[in-house]
Amino acid sequence: MKLFIYYSLSGNGDIIADKMKELGYDLRKVNAKSLKKNNFWNIFKGGFLAGIGAKAKLIDYNNDISNYDEICIGSPIWNGKFSCPINTVLAKTNLDNKNIKFILYSGSGEAKKAIKKINKKYPNAQIIVLKEPKKYNEELEKINGGF
């Protein structure tokens, strides 16, 4: 069984989730208390908080993944790093002995710092980075059945 745990502030993650559902993943969308709107102040605040590795408070997060052997984690890139809600997911979810994958989505299509962290903490994890699939639908083709 495969599970896609993800966060999305402005809908890119949701488009990816639709694709993951088609590929047979169960979905678990994370709700966070932090940012509600994608305005300038929030981008500034979220970017700062992500930059220092802050964890957002999650609403009703279920960290029971015992039914799944594969966990794919989806995070927007904030200030080059994981979004604050996904920092919390990574802290609260025991991924030991799971097949781990990451899908990162960003405005630039890059995610260097997050990739560095993944390589250090989860050296066996597979990673793909998409450039805002809401705008660039063809980016979804990077996720295929084999992933």
Ligand SMILES: Cc1cc2nc3c(=O)[nH]c(=O)nc-3n(C[C@H](O)[C@H](O)[C@H](O)COP(=O)(O)O)c2cc1C
């Ligand atoms: C707080 C904040 C910080 C961001 N920082 C970056 C960044 O450093 N690099 C980048 O390429 N995109 C950055 N973005 C853009 C998002 O990563 C991109 O729009 C992503 O696809 C959003 O996913 P979502 O729509 O599922 O929330 C940032 C967006 C927000 C809200």
